[in-house]
Amino acid sequence: MVVHNLAAAAVAWYDANARDLPWRSPDATPWGVLVSEVMLQQTPVSRVLPAWLDWMARWPAPAHLAADAPGEAIRAWGRLGYPRRALRLHECAVAIVTSHGGAVPSDVDQLLSLPGIGAYTARAVAAFAYRQRQPVVDTNVRRFVARAVAGAPDAGPTTTARDLVAVAELLPDEPELAARASVAFMELGALVCTARSPRCTDCPVVATCEFRRSGAVAPAGPTRRPQRYAGTDRQVRGLLLAVLRESSGPVPRARLDAVWSDSTQRDRALSGLLADGLVCEVGQSHLALPS
DNA sequence: GAGACGTGGGC
DNA sequence: TGCCCAAGTCT
Numbered sequence: 001m002v003v004h005n006l007a008a009a010a011v012a013w014y015d016a017n018a019r020d021l022p023w024r025s026p027d028a029t030p031w032g033v034l035v036s037e038v039m040l041q042q043t044p045v046s047r048v049l050p051a052w053l054d055w056m057a058r059w060p061a062p063a064h065l066a067a068d069a070p071g072e073a074i075r076a077w078g079r080l081g082y083p084r085r086a087l088r089l090h091e092c093a094v095a096i097v098t099s100h101g102g103a104v105p106s107d108v109d110q111l112l113s114l115p116g117i118g119a120y121t122a123r124a125v126a127a128f129a130y131r132q133r134q135p136v137v138d139t140n141v142r143r144f145v146a147r148a149v150a151g152a153p154d155a156g157p158t159t160t161a162r163d164l165v166a167v168a169e170l171l172p173d174e175p176e177l178a179a180r181a182s183v184a185f186m187e188l189g190a191l192v193c194t195a196r197s198p199r200c201t202d203c204p205v206v207a208t209c210e211f212r213r214s215g216a217v218a219p220a221g222p223t224r225r226p227q228r229y230a231g232t233d234r235q236v237r238g239l240l241l242a243v244l245r246e247s248s249g250p251v252p253r254a255r256l257d258a259v260w261s262d263s264t265q266r267d268r269a270l271s272g273l274l275a276d277g278l279v280c281e282v283g284q285s286h287l288a289l290p291s
Numbered sequence: 292g293a294g295a296c297g298t299g300g301g302c
Numbered sequence: 303t304g305c306c307c308a309a310g311t312c313t
Contacts, residue, residue, distance in 0.1 A: 040309040047299075047308090081297030081308095088311085118311045138309045158292085159310085186309065195307075196302095229297075238297050276296095 006148065006205055007172050007181040013204035014184035017191070021045065023052065023128075024183070030104035030129035032056055037121045037128075038089050043080050051080055063102050065093035071289030074278060075245050083241055083278055087290075088116030106130040119159060124182075133178035135167040140189025141182075145170065147193060151210030154195070236260050236269035241278060250286035 022028065023036035035055055039048040055076060059065035065073065070090040077086035092114045096104055104125065105111055111122035123134040142155035142163055149166070167185075171178040192203050200206050229235055239259040244251055260266040270287075273279040280290045 037309065042296090042308055042310060043298080044300080044308045079298060081299085082310090084296070085311090116311065120310060124309075136309090140309065190309075232295095234296060234298095241297090272296095 005208065007170055007177075007184075009204040010184035010188055011177070011180050014180065014187055018183075018187050019045070019191075021049075028129075029061070030106070030125065031060075031062055033129040034092070034104055034117075034121075034125050035089065037124045038085050038092075038116060039080060041085060041121070042082060047080060051076075051078060059093075061102065062093040062096040062104065065090060066097045069289075069291045070277075071291055074241070074289050078245070079242075084276060085116060087277060091115040092117065104129065106132070108132075108134060119164070127179045127182045131176050131179045133171055133173070133175040134182070135164045135171065136182040136186065137163045137167050138186060138189075140187075140193070141167060141185045143195065144185055144189040144193045147198075147211035148205055148209045151214045153211065233265065233269050233272065236265055237273055240266070240269055240273060244279060244287060244289050247288075250282040250288040253285055253287065256287060 018024070021036075023032050028036075032052075036048065036052055039052055039055075058076065059068065068090075070087055073086045073090040074083055077083050080086075095114055096102060100110070105114075106126060106129070108122050108126050111117050111125055112119070114122075117125075120136065120138050123136045124138075126132040127134045127136050137159050139155070142159065145163075145167060146152040146155040149170070155163075170185075171181050188203070188205075192199050200209070200212060203209065206212055236259075240256050243256055243259060256270065257263070257266065260269070270279070274281065277290060279287050282288045
């Protein structure tokens with residue numbers, strides 16, 4: 001069956017071409033895998049690498065992070081982006097300690113109940129840390145499967161239940177081999193079957209690729225609406241949080257006022273940060289990261 | 292289900 | 303130079 005060959009070819013290619021990333025090491029713990037997966041949500045490997053090494057050296061197990069202040073997690077997050085992930089990782093550590101005896105759960109449903117862990121990350125942890133047979137569906141896998149199997153130029157905009165079923169059908173029965181196939185599909189999507197300029201000449205499944213067979217060669221157009229940033233609340237939130245991150249203690253409001261002149265937008269951004277728990281009020285006149 | 296949510300690098 | 307993007311999650 002073509003399906004079987006796809007996984008086998010991907011695994012063989014992976015064994016010869018995969019990047020050597022520390023969270024893929026046999027020494028990596030489930031906690032290390034979980035941290036890497038959260039950091040990698042919408043953030044490139046090159047920027048995650050140093051942050052992950054620092055994070056794991058400081059908080060090698062969930063209990064270490066849970067015992068520290070959430071603000072420290074936000075500070076250590078640095079400029080990875082989407083700092084709510086740092087807060088959720090801290091909440092995750094607390095939940096793991098209080099509800100799971102300090103060990104990252106291996107059950108997908110239990111993983112799904114943790115803050116910041118969704119359909120992708122839960123299955124990624126189950127597959128990569130616990131070597132389970134689970135459909136691990138991220139944007140790379142959806143794109144690879146859309147092209148190689150469905151013959152489409154690109155995947156749809158969001159993950160659906162159908163994607164999970166489709167990917168599950170591609171996985172070998174044996175769990176360890178299935179886990180290897182899962183990471184191989186991701187790596188193939190990240191390095192070869194890329195969004196804009198797929199390197200089909202380097203692809204191990206080019207011979208059976210439906211997109212190729214259909215004669216389509218041109219890379220697909222953008223699948224996402226362009227995301228503006230300059231001038232948005234997101235930029236203002238980022239500027240405000242950067243000030244707090246780089247300060248060791250509470251900061252006077254006046255210093256935050258200086259980063260953005262439009263007070264209406266600045267107040268809205270700050271209110272959002274407070275509502276999200278990323279920032280806390282200290283007295284009437286100071287702000288700080290949560291303690 | 293559309294939209295919010297950061298950031299820096301590549302073309 | 304800007305625009306597009308990179309292993310998603312939550313509301």
